[in-house]
Amino acid sequence: MAKIFAFIFFLFSVAVATEEEITISISPKANPVQKPIGHQISLVCSVKGAGDEKPGMIWKKHGGLDRTGNVEVKKLDENNLGLIIRNSSVEDSGVYYCHAQVGSKKYMNKMDVIVFEDIVFSDKQLHLGQVLATASVNISCEVSAKKDSVITYWTRHGKQVLEGGKHKFYKGGAILEIQNYQPEQDAGQYTCEVFHVSSGSSNTKTVTLGTTVEKNYVACHQMCNSFCTDVQNKFFTSN
Numbered sequence: 001m002a003k004i005f006a007f008i009f010f011l012f013s014v015a016v017a018t019e020e021e022i023t024i025s026i027s028p029k030a031n032p033v034q035k036p037i038g039h040q041i042s043l044v045c046s047v048k049g050a051g052d053e054k055p056g057m058i059w060k061k062h063g064g065l066d067r068t069g070n071v072e073v074k075k076l077d078e079n080n081l082g083l084i085i086r087n088s089s090v091e092d093s094g095v096y097y098c099h100a101q102v103g104s105k106k107y108m109n110k111m112d113v114i115v116f117e118d119i120v121f122s123d124k125q126l127h128l129g130q131v132l133a134t135a136s137v138n139i140s141c142e143v144s145a146k147k148d149s150v151i152t153y154w155t156r157h158g159k160q161v162l163e164g165g166k167h168k169f170y171k172g173g174a175i176l177e178i179q180n181y182q183p184e185q186d187a188g189q190y191t192c193e194v195f196h197v198s199s200g201s202s203n204t205k206t207v208t209l210g211t212t213v214e215k216n217y218v219a220c221h222q223m224c225n226s227f228c229t230d231v232q233n234k235f236f237t238s239n
């Protein structure tokens, strides 16, 4: 009797062991997969431990696998199903599911794919030397991405630059025009931060305006101002 039980137990463990061996995985191992627009992305879904049984395998994505015309599925062999995204676009981002069936058992794994806009500044110039007094000057933070899909945030020495007065924006804020340039007021560093909202990418550029002497004068002036404000605050609050 004990022998029969032992035998049944043995069969049971073998059955459990073989079932536990079946795994479904997606390569690359890093999740999520992140690539800039236009790159080719490949995922491989693999079923291991199925033995002689041929798994049924399929790739899926919410709303349809290939809405952009960039996705191709390739059966590499009985246990490996590839998915290739050629010339990827932001719309190809999302969760890709690999489903497999071995006998009556179903398996699933998933992978996040993030395709982001690579933000490259069109104008590479980071220093505009001497600008004539009373002239107008443009600082460009135009980028490779579509204009309507980015937000540009301008600062000067840490303070936001808004439209109005001598500051005018063009091309949805991508170009800052400084009118009636006064070296002793307007020289210095201008920083733009460009946000590509739908993909979550951003990039920053700082452009320096004016000669070294002018920049130093403005910086010194600002330091004096904040020093005087400090002293003033201390003086009045201590009274």
Ligand SMILES: *[C@@H]1O[C@H](CO)[C@@H](O)[C@H](O)[C@H]1NC(C)=O
Pocket (backbone or CB within 6 Å): 038, 087, 089
């Ligand atoms: C890649 O996609 C972009 C826009 O979706 C298109 O303009 C470009 O021609 C495509 N490039 C190739 C090599 O298919």
Ligand SMILES: *[C@@H]1O[C@H](CO)[C@@H](O)[C@H](O)[C@H]1NC(C)=O
Pocket (backbone or CB within 6 Å): 136, 137, 138, 170, 171, 175, 177
């Ligand atoms: C700045 O750029 C805008 C838009 O391209 C243009 O209309 C304007 O004349 C430029 N200003 C200067 C000073 O170049």
